[in-house]
Amino acid sequence: MKRSPMIRDKSVDPARAAARDTLRAVRERDAYANLILPKILRERGITGRDAALATELAYGSARAQGLLDAVIASAADRPVDEIDGRVLDVLRLGVYQLLRTRIGAHAAVSTSVDLIRSEAGMGPAGFVNAVLRKVSQRDEDLWIDDLAPSIADDLIGNLAFRYAHPRWIAQVFDDALGGSAGRLQAALAADDERPPVHLVARPGLITAEELALVSDGEVGRYSPYCVYLAGGDPGDLEAVRDGYAGVQDEGSQLVGRAMTVAEVTDDAGRWLDMCAGPGGKAALVAAIADIDGARLDAVEVSEHRAELIRKVVGDLPVDVYVADARSSGLTPGYDRILLDAPCSGLGSLRRRPEARWRRTPDDVDELVVLQRELLAEALRLVRPGGVVVYSTCSPHPAETTGVVADVLAAHPEVEQIDARPLVSADSMGDGPHVQLWPHIHGTDAMFLAALRR
Numbered sequence: 001m002k003r004s005p006m007i008r009d010k011s012v013d014p015a016r017a018a019a020r021d022t023l024r025a026v027r028e029r030d031a032y033a034n035l036i037l038p039k040i041l042r043e044r045g046i047t048g049r050d051a052a053l054a055t056e057l058a059y060g061s062a063r064a065q066g067l068l069d070a071v072i073a074s075a076a077d078r079p080v081d082e083i084d085g086r087v088l089d090v091l092r093l094g095v096y097q098l099l100r101t102r103i104g105a106h107a108a109v110s111t112s113v114d115l116i117r118s119e120a121g122m123g124p125a126g127f128v129n130a131v132l133r134k135v136s137q138r139d140e141d142l143w144i145d146d147l148a149p150s151i152a153d154d155l156i157g158n159l160a161f162r163y164a165h166p167r168w169i170a171q172v173f174d175d176a177l178g179g180s181a182g183r184l185q186a187a188l189a190a191d192d193e194r195p196p197v198h199l200v201a202r203p204g205l206i207t208a209e210e211l212a213l214v215s216d217g218e219v220g221r222y223s224p225y226c227v228y229l230a231g232g233d234p235g236d237l238e239a240v241r242d243g244y245a246g247v248q249d250e251g252s253q254l255v256g257r258a259m260t261v262a263e264v265t266d267d268a269g270r271w272l273d274m275c276a277g278p279g280g281k282a283a284l285v286a287a288i289a290d291i292d293g294a295r296l297d298a299v300e301v302s303e304h305r306a307e308l309i310r311k312v313v314g315d316l317p318v319d320v321y322v323a324d325a326r327s328s329g330l331t332p333g334y335d336r337i338l339l340d341a342p343c344s345g346l347g348s349l350r351r352r353p354e355a356r357w358r359r360t361p362d363d364v365d366e367l368v369v370l371q372r373e374l375l376a377e378a379l380r381l382v383r384p385g386g387v388v389v390y391s392t393c394s395p396h397p398a399e400t401t402g403v404v405a406d407v408l409a410a411h412p413e414v415e416q417i418d419a420r421p422l423v424s425a426d427s428m429g430d431g432p433h434v435q436l437w438p439h440i441h442g443t444d445a446m447f448l449a450a451l452r453r
């Protein structure tokens, strides 16, 4: 591969250059950090400690962007949108190192100056040096005390700033948590951390205990298929490469499993996953279907994502349909349906570093309309006595309890059943729905509700 000039420059640290180029791709091309960074590392042959450092700096800086920008604007005495983008990327990396890592101030500043000098020259390097030296005079708490809204005036704004979330998202979490500052603080803090990798042991191929043994991991708390990986790249594991295991958040496993364990009398084995791409839950459900003698129809509107489903389900009993699930043409009469609806993803922000700064409240309004239509169609496709599991990787009340309440109001023939026994985790509240949380369950903030027609 063609190496960029800054990589050849001996003064530039390859790990930091990889992190900088990731932030640039995120800023300039709306790239996803967790897709672009692994590619950069692979292409440049960066492994081991350098790869770990690049990952920490790129993901950490992307996740903390709002906090970092407020500090940069204050230290530079100008809004960040008046700072050249390439300089801003390097400043974000530098401020992240100063405030949120144990890297010494001298190393954080000098490596940042090297990064920008190699591609933009002495002027921008002097600016980066001056801003970072000013930032280095205080620690993170002092900067937060200076710049965050006061606790007395705006508690949610203060917590949002402190834990690097847009205020509107902190407000959504607060609404979903029922307005307790302690709970909100714990939720935001957990969401501000780098999440552990969860593996799924594919039923029928390997047990969680066996997978824990070969991966040096720990068996999960709730999902019988889950293993918590202690560290390292899951792609290096033979079990993952051979398809015996995959990467999947424990909450997502619990949702897939819930659809298969709900009580359905005379289950004829006609199962449907209505929004199945890229196939994480479909693969788990299909493996269980294989054991139970059932067959899964998997619908996905995007051809590319449908192809990902085909790859991950392999020879399992699955038929993949590329269609809009609101008008798929499938014959009604399903025993079990999983509707893992397209959603804002506010419950898995910890796994998508830059996502929190891209989402807007308007995204949610459009999604809610689609979610209602999809759920109404699921209720049309399920047979009397059958069960629909509705789930989102978002705790936003409009996308969760709001959608369920609206659709139930229009369908008196449908009852909501208690989803808690289908999940069997701790602290699941009063039901009948289940809302999982990173700070309580260690999972993404998945929601699920179970409806019987």
Ligand SMILES: C[S@@+](CC[C@H](N)C(=O)[O-])C[C@H]1O[C@@H](n2cnc3c(N)ncnc32)[C@H](O)[C@@H]1O
Pocket: 252, 274, 275, 276, 277, 278, 279, 280, 281, 282, 299, 300, 301, 302, 305, 323, 324, 325, 326, 340, 341, 342, 343
């Ligand atoms: C939350 S994701 C599903 C994740 C999946 N269940 C998994 O575990 O891998 C929602 C999926 O729904 C698809 N989708 C969006 N609108 C759709 C529609 N109208 N009909 C079918 N699929 C749709 C999206 O392309 C996306 O792949």
